[in-house]
Amino acid sequence: MNDRADAAVDTDAAGNGDTAASVVRLRLGIAYDGTDFNGWSSQPGLRTVQGVLEAALATLFRRSGVAPRLTVAGRTDAGVHALGQVAHVDVPLEALAAVTRSRHGRPAEAASPEGVLARRVNGILGSDADVVVTGIDRAPSGFDARFSAAWRRYEYRVADASARRNPLDRRRTVVIHRALDESAMNAAADTLVGLHDFAAYCKPREGATTIRTLQSYRWARRDDDGVLVATLQADAFCHSMVRAVVGAIVAVGEGRLDAGAPAELLQAGERTSAFTVMPAKGLVLTEVGYPDNDELEARAAQTRARRRLHVQLDLPDSDELE
Numbered sequence: 001m002n003d004r005a006d007a008a009v010d011t012d013a014a015g016n017g018d019t020a021a022s023v024v025r026l027r028l029g030i031a032y033d034g035t036d037f038n039g040w041s042s043q044p045g046l047r048t049v050q051g052v053l054e055a056a057l058a059t060l061f062r063r064s065g066v067a068p069r070l071t072v073a074g075r076t077d078a079g080v081h082a083l084g085q086v087a088h089v090d091v092p093l094e095a096l097a098a099v100t101r102s103r104h105g106r107p108a109e110a111a112s113p114e115g116v117l118a119r120r121v122n123g124i125l126g127s128d129a130d131v132v133v134t135g136i137d138r139a140p141s142g143f144d145a146r147f148s149a150a151w152r153r154y155e156y157r158v159a160d161a162s163a164r165r166n167p168l169d170r171r172r173t174v175v176i177h178r179a180l181d182e183s184a185m186n187a188a189a190d191t192l193v194g195l196h197d198f199a200a201y202c203k204p205r206e207g208a209t210t211i212r213t214l215q216s217y218r219w220a221r222r223d224d225d226g227v228l229v230a231t232l233q234a235d236a237f238c239h240s241m242v243r244a245v246v247g248a249i250v251a252v253g254e255g256r257l258d259a260g261a262p263a264e265l266l267q268a269g270e271r272t273s274a275f276t277v278m279p280a281k282g283l284v285l286t287e288v289g290y291p292d293n294d295e296l297e298a299r300a301a302q303t304r305a306r307r308r309l310h311v312q313l314d315l316p317d318s319d320e321l322e
Contacts, residue, residue: 142297
């Protein structure tokens with residue numbers, strides 16, 4: 001989805017008027033194993049998380065003449081996983097009632113319509129699916145999964161030479177055959193925290209800003225198996241940024257870069273071959289943070305204003321995530 005489309009079609013289901021009264025905005029929690037997906041965003045002929053979920057919703061809503069479209073907080077790349085992805089969808093109240101009513105004369109279900117919808121979507125996806133709707137709730141007024149988000153949090157898992165490898169985790173853990181220096185990695189990670197131009201760590205997109213606030217970045221070794229887990233949180237991440245900053249710090253842990261090198265690369269302001277961008281499979285979107293309900297609308301308006309400025313300047317989207 002681009003900014004022009006957002007500006008043209010974005011509406012708040014909790015807004016004013018008769019149209020708003022007949023439409024409900026639903027907030028979806030979503031988890032997925034990204035291994036066999038070509039990322040989040042729908043693409044012709046490719047299997048994507050958005051495509052699979054919208055197909056399931058379309059099956060449920062087909063008799064209502066509704067084709068639900070999801071708006072997501074973070075458009076993850078191919079191979080990236082999620083435990084705390086968030087999306088919203090707007091559906092007519094009448095259609096929601098039709099889709100979630102009891103079937104074939106069975107007694108009324110005790111769950112809310114949103115709970116019934118989540119269960120039925122998961123039923124279509126299948127009990128062994130690589131994507132699961134973890135919950136559906138009625139969204140508060142002013143909520144927008146993408147524009148209202150205040151921060152995104154990711155984890156990256158690395159099994160180095162001192163970790164105990166678990167074959168059950170092979171699809172979400174990257175193996176490094178050298179021993180990594182955790183203390184040096186944390187010292188280097190600290191130098192990247194704050195407001196910076198992360199051009200050295202982002203895949204270039206002409207005209208798109210690479211200025212981000214990296215709010216936190218820490219490495220910790222798990223007690224049970226010794227796997228190193230990086231936790232990163234930022235207002236937003238530009239394209240490939242998480243895997244790049246992880247790669248730079250892993251290079252420090254291996255002794256291939258000095259602890260001060262990642263910060264020095266920030267000053268260079270351009271991509272470098274000094275480190276390797278890490279594979280997608282180690283990356284998991286764990287949580288998306290939102291302000292209090294009474295601040296959702298203001299946050300969304302502030303974010304939209306920035307996007308519309310880019311539209312007026314004919315610049316590409318600057319909010320592409322990992």
